[in-house]
Amino acid sequence: MHRAHTAFSLALSPMAHKNFATWLLNSSSSQKLIKATAAAAVRTYNSAAAEPFANGSTATYVEEMYNAWLRDPSSVHTSWDAYFRSNTYTSPPNLAPVQANTLPLTAFNLGGAASAAPDSKTIDDHLAVQAIIRSYQIRGHNIAHLDPLEINTPDLPGNSSTKSIYANFSFGEQDMERQFKLPSTTFIGGDEASLPLKEILNRLENVYCNKIGVEFMFINSLEQCNWIRKRFETPGVLNFSPEEKRLILARLTRATGFEAFLAKKYSSEKRFGLEGCEIMIPALKEIIDVSTELGVESVIMGMPHRGRLNTLANVCRKPLNQIFTQFAGLEAADDGSGDVKYHLGTYIERLNRVTNKNIRLAVVANPSHLEAVDPVVQGKTRAEQFYRGDQEGKKVMSILIHGDAAFCGQGVVYETMHLSDLPDYTTHGTIHVVANNQIGFTTDPRFSRSSPYCTDVARVVNAPIFHVNADDPEAVMHVCKVAAEWRATFHKDCVIDLVGYRRNGHNEIDEPMFTQPLMYQKIRKHKNCLDLYADKLIAEGTVTGEEVKSVAAKYENICEEAFALAKTETHVKYKDWLDSPWSGFFEGKDPLKVAPTGVKEETLIHIGNRFSSPPPNAAEFVIHKGLMRVLAARKTMVDEKIADWALGEAMAFGSLLKEGIHVRLSGQDVERGTFSHRHHVLHHQLVDKATYNSLQHMYPDQAPYSVSNSSLSEYAVLGFEHGYSMTNPNALVLWEAQFGDFSNTAQSIIDQFISSGQSKWVRQSGLVMLLPHGMEGMGPEHSSCRVERFLQMSSDDPDYFPPESDEFAIRQLHDINWIVANCTTPANYYHILRRQIALPFRKPLILCTPKSLLRHPEAKSPFSEMSEGSEFQRIIPDRGPAGDNPSNVKKVVFCTGRVYYDLTKTRADKQLEKDIAIVRVEQVSPFPFDLVKEQANLYKNAELVWSQEEHKNQGCWSYVQPRFLTALNHSRDISQNDEQSTFSNTTTTTTTDNTNTNQETDSESDSDQKSKPWLSRMFASNKSDSATTGGSAATATGEFNAAKHFDLKNVRHDFNRPAGIAAAPGVRHAKTGRKISYAGRACGASTATGSKAQHIRELNALLNDAIST
């Protein structure tokens, strides 16, 4: 523990007094003060002093309000509620609530008669005592005994004894027996109104400076502060019954036994053991028990490596054999997924034996990137609350477990914390548990943080922080109980800082003495928590030594049995490791069938009319004049049956809502839209918070639409939306970046979750990322969403032309990790959004979205392109004179995105419409090999060019170039293969076998393969390829053994081309000899030039380059 220089000096400052007893210090003279105090004392016991409301005393009225509010905040008007919550109210002395333990100060007047005014010494001494009490409440945690190793002793002058406190107030030994009246801001007296100074100090010392350090006085709510004081100060709160103690012991035995068992059986494996902080397991169980008791039915957890297996085993009660199988799998597998067991998620529904209630526990799959899972858990929790109609978070809650170094080091913690109280992002309180082992890998806190505690980040959201010594199980359990009650009461975040140590190195193979010699000398001599606690319980007679041994032996037996069972397992089942099974989603679905995305024209008209209309109470609802014009323009478009970008988007959202699909759009300023084009929320110009959102009122039975301006965070908000999208496949969840380039601050979420979640964790997501992209002279920032990076992570093979068939497009989508597109028309934008839901599986969609096209007169689509029969166009061919007469065309310019409009204009200016065809690649990834080939064949004699506005080392060029070559030259060999043509006619109505989880987990056995004939054929079709290349999948005889290689690892998400088979060199090289050349900017370091003139020069050059024959 890293402690600040702390003393109680602040408590002695005028400020401290002022905060503590404002009403006293407000009096100008001490004489007045004495009188006021005396009067107060008298009035407290005078029934006539309790002035009724009828006599018009405002103060009494306020006081009554205050007392009523204390009992039930909802019983007073919201304005009073807000006022009292603001903590500015201080009861006047005469009106302070009459408490059972209240005595007049005169009773403590040492010099005079009982009813006389107290002398100034009495008052000063009382103030001093009150200041001491407050001082303990504020700073007691700084000198609490939180460190089991006692290495980090308080960094304080003197020592931590009470003497150093009261000496400052000039109290001597003679004062110790003096009786002091207790203020209403403490509960240490219980039923007693006063206590001797010695007892006051003892009790405070015990409450605040023992094994618990409560950090809460920064909270700006009197009610909440009092609530916490009561939970910790009330005498006897730490008394546990023998049954409770035995339960703690049993749980601690399991937690400790589990780590010991793994250490014994897998001594050379990394497991990131929990030793030194095993109490975390009983702690989590206590939080879950209390929360379940208070109504919670589902707990969603996020956690890093440390103690993860133990949590799965002993908190989630995941069958031990499944966990042990992971170790067995590791030994057999040498494919680089060595630490996968620390990252997989899980989902368990079980009976909580303590509360006898059913509970669902999920641990969300997480990457190595510490804390990255935090917002994902929040999003998932929020979504679950939403789907259950749990508006206050009473049924679903999240627990986040952190490491000490990561909690203070990773910025996403702060970003996630700041979502905690936002209306559209709150999960109504998260309990954060820090497994604080006082070290991060090899770095100790002195070098890893500038704050006294690793938990200081929580202070910004007024979350109380409960530090506790992890070697004191009862203190830990108390803190957990209070944390669970806090969440249930206030629905706000709180933090439990479990201060323990790490018995071994970062992992079990590491030598910690290299870097922390003194700490580890101490740790070597330190008894573990279980032994310490067992000794304590034996000493006090709660259990016997034999009982302790027998509980441990019993658990070891359980582990041995599971270990034996694990040995009989032959393979890992991924479905056992899903964190969010999608019940029923895959059942009965043809995995290769996309539902139509066009809708009836009347639906488009209806949505358009609603979207262009003011609210029904338009007469009272004052809309900004500019927006009236926007609505009128929308109405005109609807009448003319055309749509611009905003209308196309609204059509997609509205039609999905109509079909019962929940739509959630989130991101910075998305309600209006960064470019002021969307305007989904109309604001009454005269009434604060009066808004109207027409998309929420399209149809009476529509699904809910939510559009939310987010906090100014990308990392946390994108993570949140990803988590939200994981929860239910029947929702369109979109995150929009303010400008596309800002998405790189969320790179961890993109890399670790979105691009790879399915292949790592069988975790599908249909999240849409809307990334404004385009070089429009706005300079190096704001121009590019860095589409090249997304494309670089696309998993389709540049050298492999998949077999052609009617299902080409859907199979590609099924195989790939995500979709990257750049649409040029509102209709295509509309279709691609709707296709997200029409697909029989879920894939993330990375969508470059336009800026200037939002208002471009040509970037409009007729309704006919969105109505029934229309669909998403992966490629938009040239529809002008060039397309009509392809044999005369000299050049075909392929492009994507907004540059299309510049290219067509230049072509028109140069009157080259017959000579140059312009083809738009709208879906860049998976690459439309088939359509590119078709287009190239159409223009047999033409030169082929790729034109882009991004620099050559950016944009799509690096991605499309090799794929063009494959499409142009490699294709015919594959498509002419006999077996391939059989393949294309194969019926593909197979559904995946997911009886347990309903999650698409692909096949796990050879029999599954047989049920997918097209897959077998596909493998067969590659025999020759593999044989010629001698790829790893080929046998010695050159025969590809599909059965052997058809396993999850090889085929799961890449079934167009089996893993291990390289493209055959013999067929890869040019048959047609056609090439694609590049027309555009040269390479560049930044994404655009900062000078507008330079930008225009470059753009003209690239257009001239592309549009020339």
Ligand SMILES: Cc1ncc(C[n+]2csc(CCOP(=O)(O)OP(=O)(O)O)c2C)c(N)n1
């Ligand atoms: C974002 C990120 N950076 C670096 C690492 C490498 N790393 C793995 S564990 C670790 C130390 C973590 O310390 P702490 O949070 O205290 O957890 P502990 O291992 O002590 O439980 C580091 C730096 C990582 N996993 N993630």
Ligand SMILES: [Mg+2]
């Ligand atoms: Mg640590």
